[in-house]
Amino acid sequence: MKSFAVYLNKQDATCSLSEEGRIRVYSHNSQDASWHAARDIEFTLADCRTLPEFRKKITHMISELSDCRIFIAREVNGQLFSILEAYRFSIYEVDGKPEQFLDSIYELESKELAAAAQAKAEAVTGKTPEKSDEEGRYFLDLKAALNQNPHLTSKKILLPFISERNFKQLELICDHLPKWFNNELENLGLIYSADKAASGDIKVTICPK
Incomplete structure (x- = not known):
């Protein structure tokens, strides 16, 4: 500042x-x-x-x-x-x-x-995306992570990780699409797609442009 x-x-x-x-x-x-x-x-x-x-x-x-x-x-x-x-x-x-x-x-x-x-520290010590393979693909059940820790938000969990842009693909399971996605992902040079599963959950895939 x-x-x-x-x-x-x-x-x-x-x-x-x-x-x-x-x-x-x-x-x-x-x-x-x-x-x-x-x-x-x-x-x-x-x-x-x-x-x-x-x-x-x-x-x-x-x-x-x-x-x-x-x-x-x-x-x-x-x-x-x-x-x-x-x-x-x-x-x-x-x-x-x-x-x-x-x-x-x-x-x-x-x-x-x-x-x-503090939010960044909580996100680091809380639930973070896990590596799925050696190709830079990651996965996180965001819905479960938020249910496990009511003090966290989707932004607190994800923003520190996606800001690094050190991944090829990130897959998420959500119960709704976070409102902050459009502006923040655009600013970070990321794109996403979302598909609704039969269970009602939303599968989101985030990738660098």
């Missing part, structure tokens, strides 16, 4: 992305818990007239933000929200000035990181 991007108006308060403004990137000093306005990025969608122009501006903005993945504005709607989410931004809609909310959002993000680390 290195920096936060905040969309501000001329009064240095958050505004909607449909309004004139610019992005200010804030860095957090963990030693004294202070904030530093590192740089400003000129950015506005108010003058966009075509979809290609809209996408070009957003792509350029994301590249300018580098490794910053926290985006804050008064309002983030529609396609911009979807694009930022696809790039794994944490998006916050807040009305006010940075000094009023940066600390609280930092605390929320810190808790999220701690929870993610």
Whole structure:
């Protein structure tokens, strides 16, 4: 968690992305818990007239933000929200000035990181896919794994494994298709197919593209 991007108006308060403004990137000093306005990025969608122009501006903005993945504005709607989410931004809609909310959002993000680390540890010590053969095929009865440990979720179990992309094929048995599959698998360069068995269970096969 290195920096936060905040969309501000001329009064240095958050505004909607449909309004004139610019992005200010804030860095957090963990030693004294202070904030530093590192740089400003000129950015506005108010003058966009075509979809290609809209996408070009957003792509350029994301590249300018580098490794910053926290985006804050008064309002983030529609396609911009979807694009930022696809790039794994944490998006916050807040009305006010940075000094009023940066600390609280930092605390929320810190808790999220701690929870993610704990989830990864739980997944490692819990049920994980087992190798079926030497060709890189793996199998997991996800339905049974979740029934055995109610504290785990499909995302906690699978995401650490599939993020490594160190498999040729992963077969799962599920009672439903996880809602997070479409976005996360696409982001990881993975594809999947799903077939319903006579028992009512769903057999899912995940492979690299």
